Amino acid sequence: MAHRKPPSSMWAEAVNMLEQADRLHRQFFTLSQARNRGPTWEPPADVFETETHIVVLVALPGVAADRVKVIIDGTFLAIVGERPMPAPARVRIRRMEIPYGRFERRIELPPGQFEIQESVLADGCLRLSVRKLS
16 A cells, blocks of 8 residues: 655644654653652642632542642642552553653742642542632
């Protein structure tokens, strides 16, 4: 079967974008060999603000509550932890799309004073309610 050229440059652009996304994925979601290095991945987060609170949802499927630490660090809310590799140590990895290892997500807070009012990890999402003090 002979291969034909794509009918338009749009197809070529789409393929190029997919290849670029794949390269970025491999670059940012790699396993860390050293335990003392910085985080190896950053979980996605949604942030909502009301008059009295900031609500943060962080996607952390497969992460146990005792492996997550949440702190207010100056003007940032920091979510730090680790998702351990579920596979045995001497296994051949055929495909790995889910990031494992240390993670950190820093979310800039607006000016003011805050306290963490509620922290709940359920259904693979961490839900934080941060109360505005001033």
